[in-house]
Amino acid sequence: MKTEALKKRLDKNRPMTSITIRIPEDVVEDLKRVAPLLGFSGYQPLIRAYIGQGLRADLERLEGDTVSALIASLKRRGVSDDVIQDALSEVAQN
Template sequence: MPDDVIDDLQRIAPKLGIPDYRALICHYVGKGLREDVERFEHTPIDDLIESLKRHGVSETVIYEAVNDMAQVG
């Protein structure tokens, strides 16, 4: 890792309440990883299911509809 990046991490970590810059590196890596996992594992059907739940559609009806789609596809 470039020295200037290490210097920035060491300077910013205490301002974020993180005593060790290596812990800040772990934080940044974890945050980026969670975003990528969400991006690659989250599907449009997940968004639809969550929207239907928010609109009061029962989980039973959603489950049956998803199963119907799986049998057709």
Template sequence: MKTTTERIQQRLQRPRKMTTISMRMPENVLEELKEIAPMLGFSGYQPLIRAYIGQGLRQDLTRLENSPVQILTESLRKQGIADEVISAAIAESGLKSA
């Protein structure tokens, strides 16, 4: 996992690199997103979805910060263990971050 400082530095980079994804969503949810996006000041439903995802992501990152798994991850990174190895070990062990 990245440190808080690394995450903040990435968020502050402009322009931020974007990538295209495809996801399935119930039609009525998409219709409602399209309907409320302008009411909330968004130019369309996609920026609104990005805002919702960003908000949830920031909440989870805050909740998980300084968890035992995060502290262990940082210690292993300092020991030179690759992030891919750490992530695989956490997934394999079934550890939860909070």
């Protein structure tokens, strides 16, 4: 994830929007019970944390798939492994 995008994700004052979601009552009760044990002030911050974790994992996986496909395409076009590795190292430093 780029540095600027990460900074925005860590901003506690970023804009929020309200949504309505139907969740089984027993799941909400479990969330309410678990939230303070995990250090959350309530079940809604815990839900946001769970959503954020899942979203970040999916984004990383999907972006990784894209990078893998790009690398394979470059190799098919004759770009050497050294050039690809140099480019990946350069991107990782930014």
